[in-house]
Amino acid sequence: MTTVLIATRSRGKQREIREIFRPSGYELVFPDDVGLSEQVEEEALEDAETFEGNARRKAEYFVRRSGLPTAAEDSGIEVFSLGGLPGVRSRRLAALAADQDAANNAELLRKLRGAPPERRRARYRSVIVFVQHPGAVPQVFEGACTGTILQEPRGKGGFGYDPLFLSDELGKSFGEASPEEKHAVSHRGRALRAFANWLACTPRV
């Protein structure tokens, strides 16, 4: 069985990636599992202007450090009336805070205060870049899902902006959805299943 390093230190993402990948049968490890302690230079890996650029930088950095086949994910939420913001800046929409998710959610609500539903349309995006060994051609997988930013949080599930994201497909917020419901339609579920299918069809991996 192939082991794949997933280049993220986010606990919310790690939990979801494990859950979504479980049926594939691949063994996943995260940086701490293989003794890769956090380095200051990692913060600068997310300075690119696109999700793909960020994911590629993280994958190439961690494949060099680990020597393992490595996948990195970059994701975020794009609000159409804000020109696609916060996008690649989703993790740091608000100033650095002890509870970053709560601060980001408050800032998003502030930016959309008084906005009618048609100006609250949004899309989550997830881009995964997989690099089999240092110098290998990167493989790219994407997923997206659409919804509307609520006026106030609903539900306590998921992480990040989930309590504010009313999913078109579920008719409820990702904060109200069970993990299985969210993964069935989420940006991350879609991107990871595309990646898992590709791995299954690619004999050398």
Ligand code: IMP
């Ligand atoms: P990064 O990919 O680590 O740069 O950060 C992604 C950021 O986008 C997270 O910190 C969240 O703010 C947001 N985000 C991405 N995916 C999700 C999701 O599934 N639920 C809630 N927030 C998300």
